[in-house]
Amino acid sequence: MSFSITRRGALAAVAGVATGALHAHARAAAFPDGRPLRLIVPYTPGGGTDAVARFIAEKIHAETGWTVIVENRPGAGGNIGLDAVAKARPDGLTLALGQTANLAINPALLPKMPFDPAKDFAPVVLVASLPVVMVVRADSAWKTLADGVKAMQAQPGAVKQALAASGTVGHLAGELLAYRAKFQVLNVPYKGAAPALTDLLGGSTDYMFATPQAVQEMIKGRRLRALAVTSQARLPILPDVPTVAESGYRGFEAVDWKAIVAPAGTPAAVVRAINAAAEKALSKPATIALLASEGSVPLGGTPERAQQYIRDEQQKWARLIQDARITLE
Secondary structure: OHHHHHHHHHHHHHHHHHHHHHHHHHHHHHOOOOOOEEEEEOOOOOOHHHHHHHHHHHHHHHHHOOOEEEEEOOOHHHHHHHHHHHOOOOOOOEEEEEEHHHHHHHHHHOOOOOOOOOOOEEEEEEEEEEEOEEEEEOOOOOOOHHHHHHHHHHOOOOOEEEEOOOOOHHHHHHHHHHHHHOOOOEEEEOOOHHHHHHHHHHOOOOEEEEOHHHHHHHHHOOOEEEEEEOOOOOEOOEOOOOEOHHHOOOOOOOEEEEEEEEEOOOOHHHHHHHHHHHHHHHOOHHHHHHHHHOOOEEOOOOHHHHHHHHHHHHHHHHHHHHHOOOOOO
16 A cells, blocks of 8 residues: 555656656747847947847847847946846846956955856856957067066066956956066056057057957057967967967966856756857857957857856956955055
């Protein structure tokens, strides 16, 4: 008798699991059931992150028919937009295009964060990674990275690094180089790449780590000289520029990656449905060409890969910020 009850209970449990799995599959298959998705960009319209977000949204729509609305919510180094997603309903309809600064650097650099990047998001997919380029004026005496390092070691705290903003990958790339090469960096922060580059060209600062798209034309026009890129491999759009790693700093890498994230608690089946749609968009030749034109490398992969990648980056930048005692002052 007890066996019969146990057997019936086991069968009921199996049936319940199967039913739950079918319901989860049905929800994923129906998602988003005609409802629009919001992809929040935590920066102003017209920038590199915004352009990539709109292109990906367009390709997802072309592949799936889903309506993806890109919404700009700038401010606080990307924290305002990411915070809105962290606190959104976890139904997969509100997403963010996060990146290195707001998901990996800010948590270790800022004394207080409005959200916990390690707990408040469900990573969906990695989009792309973008290195920065160390540039100097074309008439600079520095011909190589080694020249710059030698000058900075000889004049502790006197050589000026221009920053598009504090807390960016360009900022931390400079700090990482200073830490590895054992020199003291003097940071001069600006409100954007444009004014920083203007002052660099004018001689107010000595060098800068900038995005390839911000400096590519100035390098071609011989107004700036590129000394090194911070990716593991050379960039196809700057094939003659060596990496920092091959210039004597093995393992050096500092990239501005982008990833689509959803609020924590978003059903796994929904995360995978969005991941599949984004993967199709990222694999399109037009997407690959767009990313390559700005120096980016497509990433993609599973939600699990995105989660591990982001976790590794959080730990990497936290270690540097702690060991090098980097602050925003």
